[in-house]
Amino acid sequence: MHKDGKKSVVGEQVVKPYKKDAEYSYTLGAFPTFELLKARPEQVRKVVIDPSFTDQEKLISLCKELMITYEHNQKLISKISDKENCYVAAIFDKYTCELGSERPHIVLVNPSNMGNLGTILRTAVGFGIYDIAIILPGADIFHPKTVRSSMGALFKLRFHQYQSFQEYRNEFQKHQIFTFMLNGENTLTIQECPKVQLFSLVFGNEATGLDDSYLEVGTSILIPQSPDVDSLNLTIAVGIGAYVFTNQNKK
Structure with a gap:
């Protein structure tokens, strides 16, 4: 679930290799996924976990705390990842920012x-x-x-x-x-x-x-x-x- 309580909309139509014109992207790997969850949880659609991932209890706990949908799906990770030994991925919405006017x-x-x-x-x-x-x-x-x-x-x-x-x-x-x-x-x-x-x-x-x-x-x-x-x-x-x-x- 998202923080607003609404269920994430992530169907088969988004489970494909990355495209620049898509409205979403992926984190591939545990570390960037944790950083995404901590910094911009509101952008996350879903977290996908390989069942063999060794630190999944910590990740699942964080997903539950943030009310973010997660699933165990090694095939899905393989479908969207171009690297071997990728055990965690997240699907997140792209976003825009404005620069700070009083910062370098x-x-x-x-x-x-x-x-x-x-x-x-x-x-x-x-x-x-x-x-x-x-x-x-x-x-x-x-x-x-x-x-x-x-x-x-x-x-x-x-x-x-x-x-x-x-x-x-x-x-x-x-x-x-x-x-x-x-x-x-x-x-x-x-x-x-x-x-x-x-x-x-x-x-x-x-x-x-x-x-x-x-x-x-x-x-x-x-x-x-x-x-x-x-x-x-x-x-x-x-x-x-x-x-x-x-x-x-x-x-």
């Missing part, structure tokens, strides 16, 4: 890899940044691969998708913009990182980064690296930027 943001311009996107969400939450803007087109934030890579961090943060960077910029004009670029004009160091509470850290996609037009947007930042690699992995760059800025700007 990470802005991802056209992220293309779902695994990277999920890892970035986990990294952002790890460093205390809970607001993520995605400039479209971009990877599907609700794809089970993204959810799994985020280890449930998706459910702990706010995200919003924008058709253009300008649309985002128009909404958050008080934020100071820092664009991370290979030809950035300011080298990022722990000692010289700007001290500013309301910031937006902007990153391009894995293949092309940000184009030169972003040199005119806010302050361009270069993460120093050796000449033996052409660039840092996007997830690493986001992790470095988030770590330095959040530690420099702790209240």
Whole structure:
């Protein structure tokens, strides 16, 4: 049952591999499922458990506490999961969020890899940044691969998708913009990182980064690296930027 007491509507029509245009998605694995239940129980349609799952008493107890439907169905898990040894899954409704206007943001311009996107969400939450803007087109934030890579961090943060960077910029004009670029004009160091509470850290996609037009947007930042690699992995760059800025700007 849902928290409102209504029975979940999950029939055979939704038991199929994930589709981007569907109104629902899946968590695949026990950890992201527990995180979903704790953070956004109102979005959960059903929890599905493999009978051989060893920690099912804890999971079932939580489902009962939250009045969420559950069932034992290994065949259903196999039908919706693309990974072996998946013992728990949840079907949940997609949802929308609004970003906090008085919180720092990470802005991802056209992220293309779902695994990277999920890892970035986990990294952002790890460093205390809970607001993520995605400039479209971009990877599907609700794809089970993204959810799994985020280890449930998706459910702990706010995200919003924008058709253009300008649309985002128009909404958050008080934020100071820092664009991370290979030809950035300011080298990022722990000692010289700007001290500013309301910031937006902007990153391009894995293949092309940000184009030169972003040199005119806010302050361009270069993460120093050796000449033996052409660039840092996007997830690493986001992790470095988030770590330095959040530690420099702790209240």
